[in-house]
Amino acid sequence: MLEEDLGEGVLRVTLNRPARLNAYNSTLCRDLRAAIDRYDRDDSARVMILTGAGRGFCAGGDVAGDDPEMARELAGQMGRAQNLKHDLHAVALDLMRLDKPVIAAVNGAAVAGGLTLALLADIRIAGESAKLGDTSGRVGLLPDEGGAWLFPRVIGFEAAFRMVAVSEVYDARRAQSLGLVSEVVPDVGLQERAVELARTLALRSPIAVRVAKRLMRDAMSSTFETALSEAALAVMFVNTGPDAQEGMRAFREHRPPRFGGQ
CATH class of the missing domain: 1.10.12 (Lyase 2-enoyl-coa Hydratase; Chain  A, domain 2)
Structure with missing residues (x-):
């Protein structure tokens, strides 16, 4: 996890597992929760930007990764439930309870749990090469990180059910038309635009x-x-x-x- 104080009340938090497209594991979730807590407690930080290192925002859970703790928990049904409760479910609750604003700068893939993470932000800006959708069904899984609650509230039941049941992934413009993101900018200008918006928001009461x-x-x-x-x-x-x-x-x-x- 990378945390940068960009000045003028803006904090940038970067998911930093680029080799795994920032797929979450237990360590990433714990680090992200700690970053959210520090942001919440720091009165000088007024807006947080959440983004991903490298080619992706977040590719969901690292079910094929080399995290022994996650692999052990995924081995059984109860382990899967406990893994979710202590990892991305806990992150989701932290973000939902957070009163301070969060801007997601979506670079590359934001799919499955990664899409859920982006939707937990208050404002979402995507780079033009971003891909957003739910891929859980391709491997027989559910949108169990909070997506089943968030997806229909953001884009409506029919569009959400289709996305999940058919396992659709959309390009940035289609995602914008559905309401998954509010703005699409060139990839090279994504971070600059997110910071610009964050600094404007930081000027408000x-x-x-x-x-x-x-x-x-x-x-x-x-x-x-x-x-x-x-x-x-x-x-x-x-x-x-x-x-x-x-x-x-x-x-x-x-x-x-x-x-x-x-």
Whole structure:
């Protein structure tokens, strides 16, 4: 795992198993969880970019790799369940619970569990050679890393079921049309564009960004009435806080706001 402080509130975390197309194993998942935790605790870091080293973002689980711990756990049915619970399931929960924003810069393949990992980011930008889809069914496996919950919520049931059942993988433009990514850029400009967007996002009020993200995440599994009640409570401390006051002053004074994070 590579962690880079890019300045201006931006942190880049790079999955670093390029020889395996960054397929996850137990070690990678533990390292990624530690990186997420450090990001969450660091008030100076306002936006995280998640990407992969080399030719791929993440090719899913390393079922053919040389990780003895993973091979042992995969040998039995209960081992498979425990492996998921302690590895990518734990990463998925960490990202879902994270209030700070995450941008996925999808380079190359993001398939199976790798697609799930990308979809756990709040914004996804793909390089033009990226490939996204679910390949689990090709070897008789399930989208068991969280994909069965995420896929239909992102692209709708029919498109998600087709992708999983037929084991389809899409090029970047098709993935964008489905809603798997929101932007496609030339490969050589992927990281630059991700950093540019991250720095723009880092200029916004951190408290407003975090609460807005949490409101929208929670609203995905609540009623409209509950969402309105949650928004009313959030407004009581966000819209009257120092950042909101600074934002209004800046608007009146025709200058960029200087948000302190409160």
